[in-house]
Amino acid sequence: MSEENLQVAVIGGGAAGFFSAISAKRHHPEAKVTIYEKTDKLLAKVRISGGGRCNVTHHCFDIRELVKFYPRGERPLKKAFGMWSPTNTVEWFENRGVELKTESDGRMFPVTDDSQTIINCLMEETQKLGIGIKTKSNIKSISKTENGYELGFHRGGRTSADKVIVATGGSPRSKGFDWLRELGHDIEEPVPSLFTFNMPDEPIKELMGVVAEPVAIKIMGSNLSSSGPLLITHWGMSGPAVLKLSAFGARDFHEMDYEFKILVNWTGERPEQEVRSILKEVEDNHPKKKISNVNPFELPGRLWEFLLGKLNLGDDMIWQNMGKKNINRLVHLLTNDVYQVKGKTTFKEEFVTCGGISLTDVDMKTMESRKSPDLYFAGEVLDIDGVTGGFNFQAAWTTGYIAGKLG
Structure with missing residues (x-):
């Protein structure tokens, strides 16, 4: 032709x-x-x-x-x-x-x-x-x-x-x-691929608009993980870290019917040992300061206050009074914060x-x-x-x- x-x-x-x-x-x-x-x-x-x-x-x-x-x-x-x-x-x-x-x-x-x-x-x-x-x-x-x-x-x-x-x-x-x-x-x-995580029962939604960067996310019970900026929304969590994870885990999440738990490391890729040593350094250098006023990982202020609130560490708590137990609790929360996902939102x-x-x-x-x-x-x-x-x-x-x- x-x-x-x-x-x-x-x-x-x-x-x-x-x-x-x-x-x-x-x-x-x-x-x-x-x-x-x-x-x-x-x-x-x-x-x-x-x-x-x-x-x-x-x-x-x-x-x-x-x-x-x-x-x-x-x-x-x-x-x-x-x-x-x-x-x-x-x-x-x-x-x-x-x-x-x-x-x-x-x-x-x-x-x-x-x-x-x-x-x-x-x-x-x-x-x-x-x-x-x-x-x-x-x-x-x-x-x-x-x-x-x-x-x-x-x-x-x-x-x-x-x-x-x-x-x-x-x-x-x-x-x-x-x-x-x-x-x-x-x-x-x-x-679906590229979707946000809905968290209807999680109070962190109150921080909608807050961006934490960088964070690392893992899906409990799987090898799925991601890192990057995370955006807290009216529905739950979004941002590049979540969207990337939703793409690579699209079929897995579908099989889970979009119900699973995530672990958030708010310090990025830092392991627990490194986070603990950074907190110990703060404790040594700023013993009289309120923990709410020293934010060693430069997290958004509202997020730092929210995380401290999850551990019931009041506004008056100072670093020298934290003690080993509270330091360990804070280390664990910063590196392994658990959230329940129930559903998704696609664009x-x-x-x-x-x-x-x-x-x-x-x-x-x-x-x-x-x-x-x-x-x-x-x-x-x-x-x-x-x-x-x-x-x-x-x-x-x-x-x-x-x-x-x-x-």
């Missing part, structure tokens, strides 16, 4: 869909490329991500380090990032007039701090390339034909395509993948799932299905997900670019 007659259908109008369509048109200029989006909103996740600023990628340009931020897809992504890395992403946007900046935690945003900048860039590129966009076009079925695929719409009607790129994102329900199962694909069952618009098209069904060098030739995948429809910090968008740009090469 000559390229001028090539019909390419991209299913999904999100980051991966747009980037794969742009890549397809760049690699096959004569092809007719059309994006089909089931809603009337394009790039919805781009718009709301990063608090409306769009966390485009992460300032991690070493692929061996980069892949460690992906609980699912680490090994297969090594090849993919070798073809399109964060360096390529930064250059691509900057070549189109979108300058990115790096924040202290490595997240990269447009200097405008406005996700509309990214949306405008992608929309202008699709218009310039002559890519078709059809909204309110929810695909109901996909079937193999002699020369390609036939797509059926929920509202009736059908269209045909020689090559199809599926970039529909994650689905919170397994049945959302049924139309792809019918083509013989194996699906890793979807469960509905920004939800990320663990699960999707099994990577054994995909040639990661091309993103082509091993079960259905001329069918490609990009973005979160794959069993790939990253922790928070721009990693999921980077996976979308990378897989979208590769899929758009169409082999």
Whole structure:
């Protein structure tokens, strides 16, 4: 078939869909490329991500380090990032007039701090390339034909395509993948990833808005652990340390029905022995001072008072009166503070799932299905997900670019 007659259908109008369509048109200029989006909103996740600023990628340009931020897809992504890395992403946007900046935690945003900048860039590129966009076009079925695929719409009607790129994102329900199962694909069952811990019975919620950094978290009875900033919320705990843990433990937490206990080390990675020696030093150097007035680990003031209150160490307690028993209690609390988690809160618009098209069904060098030739995948429809910090968008740009090469 000559390229001028090539019909390419991209299913999904999100980051991966747009980037794969742009890549397809760049690699096959004569092809007719059309994006089909089931809603009337394009790039919805781009718009709301990063608090409306769009966390485009992460300032991690070493692929061996980069892949460690992906609980699912680490090994297969090594090849993919070798073809399109964060360096390529930064250059691509900057070549189109979108300058990115790096924040202290490595997240990269447009200097405008406005996700509309990214949306405008992608929309202008699709218009310039002559890519078709059809909204309110929810695909109901996909079937193999002699020369390609036939797509059926929920509202009736059908269209045909020689090559199809599926970039529909994650689905919170397994049945959302049924139309792809019918083509013989194996699906890793979807469960939520990137969620906060609900603690309905824990008084620490009263400290909502307090950030402790860094802390170390362990899940009791498992090998799951994480470290980083922790945010106390109206519901329980969030922040990078919790979100990272929720991603790496997504399947474990699902099996626990989101009920488990966590151990928090408020001093970061410090072991008990080191914490004890630091407290002993304070005791020796500030014997007459109130313990509430000497905060040796520089915890937020409200959190320090809360922890002392848990041990019933009153406002009048001074360091020289602590005694060995109270020092030991404080050491244990600072390094092994226990909280009961009962449930989760996911960000509905920004939800990320663990699960999707099994990577054994995909040639990661091309993103082509091993079960259905001329069918490609990009973005979160794959069993790939990253922790928070721009990693999921980077996976979308990378897989979208590769899929758009169409082999």
